[in-house]
Amino acid sequence: xxxxxxxxxxxxxxxxxxxxxxxxxxxxxxxxxxxxxxxxxxxxxxxxxxxxxxxxxxxxxxxxxxxxxxxxxxxxxxxxxxxxxxxxxxxxxxxxxxxxxxxxxxxxxxxxxxxxxxxxxxxxxxxxxxxxxxxxxxxxxxxxxxxxx
Amino acid sequence: xxxxxxxxxxxxxxxxxxxxxxxxxxxxxxxxxxxxxxxxxxxxxxxxxxxxxxxxxxxxxxxxxxxxxxxxxxxxxxxxxxxxxxxxxxxx
Numbered sequence: 589x590x591x592x593x594x595x596x597x598x599x600x601x602x603x604x605x606x607x608x609x610x611x612x613x614x615x616x617x618x619x620x621x622x623x624x625x626x627x628x629x630x631x632x633x634x635x636x637x638x639x640x641x642x643x644x645x646x647x648x649x650x651x652x653x654x655x656x657x658x659x660x661x662x663x664x665x666x667x668x669x670x671x672x673x674x675x676x677x678x679x680x681x682x683x684x685x686x687x688x689x690x691x692x693x694x695x696x697x698x699x700x701x702x703x704x705x706x707x708x709x710x711x712x713x714x715x716x717x718x719x720x721x722x723x724x725x726x727x728x729x730x731x732x733x734x735x736x737x
Numbered sequence: 738x739x740x741x742x743x744x745x746x747x748x749x750x751x752x753x754x755x756x757x758x759x760x761x762x763x764x765x766x767x768x769x770x771x772x773x774x775x776x777x778x779x780x781x782x783x784x785x786x787x788x789x790x791x792x793x794x795x796x797x798x799x800x801x802x803x804x805x806x807x808x809x810x811x812x813x814x815x816x817x818x819x820x821x822x823x824x825x826x827x828x829x
Binding site: 672673675677679684685686688701702705706709715716717718719720721 | 757758759761766768769770771772773775777783785787788791792794821822823824
């Protein structure tokens with residue numbers, strides 16, 4: 589077993605008794621006075637930022653999944669992201685379809701639901717479509733396919 | 738864009754509508770569905786005017802005419818026909 593001793597030191601003065609004489613000597617043990625260094629002066633410097641500041645919100649995103657058990661995506665759908673009056677709007681310009689919401693995620697969710705509904709309507713047996721909506725249907729078919737059980 | 742402006746266009750063009758998750762509107766011309774658009778339910782919901790205009794296949798000035806009284810349904814049909822959205826009838 590190891591043993592250790594310690595001495596509790598207290599601030600202040602003490603008396604040193606010389607070894608050779610019996611007269612006590614009063615001696616200050618106070619530390620030298622501490623002088624604080626001067627604070628450095630900070631001068632404002634103008635910084636010119638060239639270009640646009642990076643933004644957290646991307647300008648383009650890809651929709652990779654449709655939250656629907658009946659459909660799956662063959663390939664990701666490219667979406668343009670913009671902000672209009674504090675509302676995030678995602679647009680698939682190829683078929684002029686959009687989604688919007690308070691956040692990018694909400695806008696993409698809205699877009700996904702819209703897309704599923706559009707797919708159902710365009711692929712309905714009773715649908716008689718004009719030339720442009722036929723093209724939209726064809727594009728949808730290139731990206732979306734029904735899931736097979 | 739306001740809800741009443743959207744509804745004014747829908748009424749003026751005689752678009753078919755269906756209330757689903759959104760309010761869907763389709764223009765059916767001579768039995769053929771030619772354009773579609775939609776808006777969210779609720780008066781306070783934001784409506785992306787630019788995207789709705791793109792779905793209706795019109796320019797900014799034409800879109801303003803649809804909202805106001807400047808552009809009639811016949812004018813709109815002519816615009817869509819000129820763009821090939823509506824196929825013109827063959828001469829008898």
